[in-house]
Amino acid sequence: MYYFTTDTITQANKNIEALDSKVGGLLCVLHCLVENIEENVSYTIDGENLRRQLSLVFDKEPKDSFGSAKSSYIIFARNWASTFFDNYIKNKVDLLSCAVFFLRRNGFERECTSEEVINIFIKRFNLQNYKDRWFYNSNKVKVTYNQNAVEDNQAEFYSKMNYTTGFKSILFSGVIQKSAADLKAAGQIQTLYSGSGIHTCLLLSDEPLDQYYIMNTSSQNCGSQFAAGTKSNEESFKTWLMKAKKGNGETYTESTRTQYITALKAIASEFESEIAPYTSIFEVNSDTELPAIIQSIKDSAHYPEFNDSHGNGALSAGLTAYLRYLVELANANVSEDLAPFCLKTGYVNPLPRNRIFFGAPGTGKSYTLNKEKDALIVDSDDYERVTFHPDYSYANFVGTYKPVPADNDVITYSYVPGPFMRTLVKALKNSRTDTPKPYLLMIEEINRANVAAVFGEVFQLLDRDDDEVSEYAIQASEDIKKYLASQLGGVPSDYNEIQIPDNMFIWATMNSADQGVFPMDTAFKRRWEFTYLGIDDSESGIAGKIVVLGQDTNRREVEWNALRKAINAKLIELKVNEDKLMGPYFLAKKSIMSGEDIDSAKFIRVFKNKVIMYLFDDAAKQKRPSLFMDCTEKNLYSKICQEFDEKGIYIFGQILGDEVGKMIEGSSEDDAT
Known part of the structure; x- marks a missing residue:
């Protein structure tokens, strides 16, 4: 067989x-x-x-x-x-x-x-x-x-x-x-x-x-006034269009409606490949699928000419109106007896819901976060990643009203959700099923923004009870109520309070050694479970990687991991804080490797631009004379880099150089070129 x-x-x-x-x-x-x-x-x-x-x-x-x-x-x-x-x-x-x-x-x-x-x-x-x-x-x-x-x-x-x-x-x-x-x-x-x-x-x-x-x-x-199917969609859209309002509150004229329908029907022949496998735009029933199809049509080379020739933009406006129709159709198809969302979905997982990975630079925080994400999440739609920065705000994170284009170049305002609200809605939608699954919000560099301002009242939701549900609810704003009703069904008053369900995870990375980070208060920190990545936890990935550094009598074969650990030991001796030490991946493998081996030219360039710069400007800024012991100009970055080309590891002193470097057999002043 x-x-x-x-x-x-x-x-x-x-x-x-x-x-x-x-x-x-x-x-x-x-x-x-x-x-x-x-x-x-x-x-x-x-x-x-x-x-x-x-x-x-x-x-x-x-x-x-x-x-x-x-x-x-x-x-x-x-x-x-x-x-x-x-x-x-x-x-x-x-x-x-x-x-x-x-x-x-x-x-x-x-x-x-x-x-x-x-x-x-x-x-x-x-x-x-x-x-x-x-x-x-x-x-x-x-x-x-x-x-x-x-x-x-x-x-x-x-x-x-x-x-x-x-x-x-x-x-x-x-x-x-x-x-x-x-x-x-x-x-x-x-x-x-x-x-x-x-x-x-x-x-x-x-x-x-x-x-x-x-x-x-x-x-x-299903409580819907719309019937499915190509013909029904077209006819229902026509009916909807008669009652719909434009951005300025006016209704569409009969002439405008005719132009829209004519332009949309012409898509079948004019943009056949862009809407495949569909043969008509009215076959598209999903409000989540249509935006990609619209973008595909607009990316077509002959779209501008076609759009102008059909009622001066009737195709563009018609597509926007049809998307509005499908959104209302999706909301209308929400059954009146739709099961309420459940904060306690029954999803069981021993991993913490609120989690921060922290450690020194290069310890693999983002790598570990991504690896843990792959173990937790199966579907790519079930997680969202965001990076905090000093200008990141509550409006970015949770959501706010923003100006958006409507029909005929009219600007209107609508609620635009942020990653927190989008993830919350997905988790609540899933809670209505008997197959609960996790939804993850990933925050890179969480302390590079003012977290108290970014989280706002959402901060209160991070307190989880024994069932991993928010122990205390918060009052929802009118904007959020309306948005949740549009996504989850019901009316805004159904969503007076918000809580995080047990199938929503929030994981983040934090590097306290970075300059310009915002402090976190104790009240915020205690709501998270911190996972520390030790300075040598992931060193197996770079163990045994050798590079040749220095010239003439200073030419030595050096294991990068041994050099990193020796520099860390020197920093500790100089009483530099542990969070400023260098982790195994302070230098990304792809930036210094060629195949399975270190490329010496790449390593020297990257070492000067990253390691020496980091030590000079940050970790050992006040300890330069004691760290760059054998450099003639200890307070000039350019001179240190120049001497590194010649002396290699001996810029850090004779003791550290002898400890880490191994003289290459046969090397001499005559052949070390």
Whole structure:
């Protein structure tokens, strides 16, 4: 039998890793049903078949026998496919990637072509009616096969994707700690769908469903006045445009509306490649996807001419209006019975929620932070990074009203959230699901800004209780209330108070040796867990790296790590504070290395520009005579650098030079050139 190689499975998984896990659950259900699903008809699902399929998709070590398995019952609402797409898929899915991932444990009699793999997937999962609506083929996966044992390929795949043995199951966006085989057939799906408003698309139950449960229209259930689909979007947009207000408060004239619609419809032929895989701008249902498509259109070479020729900017203004429509559509599709956000999501992780990495320069604080981030966060959308600086403010960090362009070059004002508010909203949205995951805000150089001013009242939220939720709430401003209501549903008064949920992490780096940093008061510091990176904690990465320094009789072979430690020891002897010592990566490896070895020319240049400059201007500013012992001009940086070219490590004195340097065999005044 032939099986997909690990590389093929890995490529496919990466292409669909951002897909909502509910899509995977739905496909498992569709696999167990008939080819042509009818709406408002009750179906019975064989419990053992569903459990087997769930196990194949979600379990690291799937089971094939489940003993007694109770049947499940399902009804699909009218227009359920469009509603499901709008809420849970939004962007079309790469068909071949999805096919490979869901068939990854499948054995083939021969090496099937990509087209054959797609056809097997479509038929097996009863997707004939949804292929063109939900999927497109990007040809980003190279399908290759081997004849290894299928579970050997799977084990290699899990290892390659860093899914550790502690996890039994995977989702598209990460990992879960429950095995589908341990749950009831419908229970796994209900867990995936719980609190998500999935009842607007379908009902799934352990008990038989009858006419009492049948839903008349999915659009009524989701509380939306808009219907999905290309034609409906166009017609609904026309209706919306009749009632919408421009930035100056006026309504759009009939002539303007006609120009907008005409320009937007022309996109299909004029900007075909820019909107691919869509064939019409009205096929785009996602307010988060449209901005990128708009930018792609505007980047086109013939966009300016086309925009001017269609009603003097009708295309630009029409795209802006259509984006406003989709934003309102997304808000209107928020179900009235949408589950409230939960501050205690149940997400369990021993890592601290508020954390600061600190240490001397070059100890690898940012590197460690990034490494810890990769272990915590799976999806790139689940974290945000910001760097503080002296001019950074509360408005930058939390959010504020700012002028933004509206239609016809009119400037209006709207609330623009900062990284803190954006991360908070993502964490609160996720709290409505039964698959809580972490969201991380990363702050580089936290003490290079006035943290008391930047955090403002948010400072109070950093106090966490035993459940990792903010112990004390703060009152939200009117601007923040309105923004949260627009993002999370409901009305502004629902958000009078703010707290940080247990799935939101705030991690930062801090270097107290930098000049011009702001002090942190004790009240602020006690709300963080500090992780100290020792001066030699990461030295293994540079151990044994040799460079030749100096000329003539001073020419010596020197290990950079030994030189660094000797300079640190000298600084300690001169009573220089520990936070001004040099860590292993004070000099970045990429700036001094060529392959696996130190490039002497690079090292000498960088050493003068970074190490000597740092010692001269900062760490040993008041100790220059005692540090640069054998330099004739100890208070002239240029002279010290010049003498370093000649004397090498002996600019720091005979004792330090002899201690660190090793005379090169055969070296003499005659050949040391």
